[in-house]
Structures are given as C-alpha cells and as structure tokens.
Amino acid sequence: MLEYTINPHGAEPQSIKLDGQEYLWQGDPAFWGRRAPILFPIVGKVADDTLRIDGKEFTMKQHGFARDAEFEKKGDRYVMVGDGQRENYPFKYELAVTYRVEGKSLYCEWSVTNKDNKEIHFQIGAHPAFNLLDYNPEDDVHGYLECYDANGNVIIPELTHYLISGLRKPFDTPKLLPVEGTLLPIKNGIFDADAFIIENSQVKAVSLFDKNRNKILTVGSSTAQAYGLWAPSKPGCPFVCLEPWCGITDTAGFKGDISERDLSHSLRPLEEYKFTYWIEVVAERQ
DSSP states (O other), X not given: OOEEEEETBTTEEEEEEETTEEOBOOOOTTTOSOSSOEEBSOSSOOGGGEEEETTEEEEXXXXXXXXXXXXXXXXXXXXEEEESOOTTOOOEEEEEEEEEEETTEEEEEEEEEEOSSSOEEEOEEEOOEEEOTTOOTTOSEEEEEEEEOTTSOEEOOEEEXXXXXXXXXXXXXXXXXXXXXXXXXXXXXXXXXXXXXXXXTOOSEEEEEOTXXXXXXXXXXXXXXXXXEEOOOOTTXXXXXXXEEESOOOBTTOOOOGGGSTTOEEEOTXXXXXXXXXXXXXXXXO
C-alpha cells in the first residue's frame, strides 16, 4: 500500500512512497524548498501583488498564504480557520484538508466553507512536485508528460497564454503544447519561459513517465479548470510539478475586484466548496 506523511504546517504532504521508493520531491531549497503546497486563496499571482476587495487594496503574494499557515489536526482532518481579521483577506472561512489512500492512490480532499455573513471569493489549487527517477543531468531527456481529458483520452492541449513575471499574456495565435507524438519531453531548458498554463478545462489528468517511457504516476482532478506544468529553470533540476487548479494567475494589467478575477469562486454564507485531486502511482519500479 502507498505510504504518506503530512506536515500540519501548510497541511502539506512530505512523503509519498511505495515499496520504499520516494516519489514526492523532498524540498531541497537549492531548487525549490516546497513539496506539495496548497494554493489558497489565490492561484498564481495577482497583478502588482495587489488584491482588491470591495474597493480596498491588499497585498497578496503569489499562491496565497495557506501554504505557510499552521493547520490544526482534528481527527483525520487538518483545519485552518479564518476569523476575518487577516490583514489581506478579510473573510471568515474554514479550509479543511483530508488525505486518504486507496490502493496505489493518494486522495487529497479539500473543502472551503463560508463562515461569514457575506459572500466570500477565492481560488484553490494543488502544486505537488515529483522526482524524475534515475535523474542524470547529462541526459538529453529526463522524462515525459502526457495529458488526458475528462474521458481519459490522450490530448495535445492548446496554449492560449504565456507568462511574463508570473502574469498571463495572450499569444497572438494559440499554440499547441510542444509534444513529440503525444509526449512532452522534459529536457534541460523546457521551462526557461516559465510554466505551461493549460486553460479552459482541457486537461483533467497528467501522467509522468521516466526517460525510458515507463509510466510512473498520474495526477488528476475531475474538477480542474486549469492545469500547470512547471519546474524551476535551474541546471540540474531533478523534479517536475503537475498542478491541477480551480483558479489561475491574473492577466497582466488586471485591476478588477477579487470577484472579477478569472476562475474566481464565490460562496454565500454557510455554503461549501469541495476540491479533490489524486496522485496514483501506476507501477512499482522495474
């Protein structure tokens, strides 16, 4: 059975193992110090790091604050409660996180509940990083990625935006993910222009293959509205992030209210929003 550990700081997975093999990136700060952070109450960046709520401006850094918050463990749930007093997110809410294993799959189940007497607005998403098995910096290709739609069909997604300083700008003409056949090769420099951002609910799952094209694992969410593929553009980076999102970074120059952000979600008082993503280890090492 799959084994995992969770840190209450950020309610973030620290390890995902099967038969002693570690699949989750272990957070070396030389490349990226995180492992699988929760993105809340924003995904990506807000333009000028400024979040606008009901005519007021608040500073909000990339991917929000849940990843750096302490969660309280209550039974099998990790819970963070917002009391409306936070200086950059003046809403009352509960963010609860539950993890469970079924066979070779880890299910990450999150819920946001509005505890306020007014409508609240947010985004939420996942950012897990996975080791590139048998990584050798001298290899031309370190692994491959393949994308799937809601029916499990292999697709080559269309890219409508690229990133400049973490914000979306439209291509003059949409482009296809630069695959070879159906597989995106993970090469040195593939993420030099930042992440690939796949929009419009095209992709619900992505599989990681090793450099010999053996499928290693799949990360998916039936409700994903966007999907990010990313790794730091640093020589020798031995991991890749597969990121299902219900939210997305701002377009460059956006100055609207939080409720007007692309893929913003709203809850009336006492309403609940659920987001689940899963990580399936496909096979033991051969």
